C-alpha cells in the first residue's frame with residue numbers, strides 16, 4: 001500500500017507529510033547521500049503557507065522565514081513603479097514568507113523524520129526508471145535495487161528521470177536567454193525591513209529580499225539578491241546546475257550605476273563574497289502527467305521561470321492536491337487523474353504567464369515607455385494598468401486574496417483514507 005515518492009525536495013517532502021496526515025504509508029527515495037541546506041532565497045506564497053500551517057508547521061515556518069511585508073517594483077533608475085502589501089499585511093489569513101530554500105527543505109525533512117520515522121526516507125537512492133506491475137509499480141534505483149509500491153509520484157526535479165522515461169525525446173530544459181547570479185549578504189535590511197524589491201526590466205534586473213530576522217545586536221539580516229542579465233537567443237550558456245559557482249566579473253560591471261537612495265545594489269552584491277550562476281530555464285507544458293499509477297509533481301511536472309516567486313509554492317500545492325484526490329478516490333489511478341485535472345491546467349497557465357514576465361511586466365512596460373525616467377508613475381502607467389497586472393497574476397497563480405480566504409481546506413483536519 002506504500003506510495004513511492006521519487007525526490008526529497010520541497011514537493012516530495014510536502015507530499016510525504018500530506019500522505020502521512022491522511023494515513024497513507026509512503027517512502028521517499030532521494031538521490032543524494034545526505035540532504036544539505038542548499039540554495040539561496042525562495043518565497044512561499046500565502047496559498048502554500050496555508051497548506052503548511054494546516055500540516056501543523058506554523059511554528060516551524062515562522063522559525064525559518066521572514067514575513068514578507070511588501071513587494072515593490074522600481075525602474076533601473078530606482079524610481080518606484082508599484083508597491084503592494086503582501087501576506088497578512090494585504091488581508092490574507094496567512095503570511096507570505098521569504099526564506100532560505102535549504103532551510104525550508106530541512107524544516108520539511110525534520111518534520112518527515114519526526115512524524116514518519118527515519119525509514120521513510122531512503123538516501124543515495126536515485127530513481128532510474130519504473131515499470132507497472134499487476135499490483136502497482138516497481139521502481140529501479142541506480143544502486144541496482146528495486147522498490148515496490150502502490151503508486152509512484154515523481155518529484156525528482158527539473159531533470160526528472162521518470163519524466164525522461166515518459167518523454168524520452170524531450171531533451172534539455174528550454175533557456176529563454178536570461179542568466180541569474182544569486183547570492184546572500186549579511187547587511188542592514190532596507191525599506192520596510194521585509195520588502196521584496198525588484199528594479200530594472202526584462203533585459204537587466206535586480207531582485208532582493210531579506211531571508212532572516214535581523215540580529216538583535218547588529219540589526220543585520222541575511223539579504224538574498226539576484227543580478228539578472230538577458231542575452232540574445234543563441235548566445236549559449238552553461239547548463240543549469242543549482243550549485244554552480246558564478247563569477248562577479250560576468251555581471252557586476254553591468255550594475256555599477258545601480259546605486260539608489262534606498263539601496264546600493266552593486267555594494268550589496270559584492271559584499272556577499274560568492275555567488276551562484278543559473279540560466280533561467282523551464283520546460284514546455286506537458287499534455288499528460290499521469291500514466292496509470294505514475295504521475296509527476298513539482299518541478300518534474302512543471303518547471304517554470306523563477307518569476308513571480310512561485311516554484312516552491314506550486315510544489316507544495318501539488319502535494320496537497322494529491323492528498324485531496326486520494327481522499328476522494330482512494331489509492332487509484334483515478335486519484336492521480338483527478339489531481340492532474342486540477343493541477344496541470346493551473347500550472348500550465350503559470351509557466352506561460354512567467355514566459356511573458358509575469359507580474360514583472362510592469363517594469364518592462366516602464367522601460368519601453370520612458371527608459372525608467374519619470375517624475376510620477378501616473379505619467380507612464382495608469383493605476384488601472386498597474387492593478388490589473390498585479391491582480392491578474394495572483395488569479396493565475398491561485399492566490400487571489402478573496403478566493404483563498406473563503407475556500408475550505410483542501411485536506412480537512414482529521415480526514416483519513418481507509419487503507
Ligand SMILES: Cc1cc2nc3c(=O)[nH]c(=O)nc-3n(C[C@H](O)[C@H](O)[C@H](O)COP(=O)(O)OP(=O)(O)OC[C@H]3O[C@@H](n4cnc5c(N)ncnc54)[C@H](O)[C@@H]3O)c2cc1C
Pocket residue numbers: 006007008009010011012029030031032038039040041042101125126127128155156157158159160161182242243297298299300306311312313315
Ligand atoms: C540543490 C537545489 C538548490 C535550489 N536552489 C534554489 C534557489 O536558490 N532558489 C529557487 O528559487 N529554487 C531553487 N531550487 C529549486 C526549487 O527548490 C524548486 O524549483 C521548487 O522548490 C520545486 O521543488 P521540487 O521538489 O519539485 O524540486 P527540487 O527542489 O529541485 O527537488 C528535487 C529533489 O529530487 C532529487 N532528485 C533528483 N533526481 C532524482 C532521482 N532520479 N531520484 C531521486 N531523487 C532525485 C533532488 O536531489 C532533489 O532533492 C533548488 C533546487 C535544488 C535541487
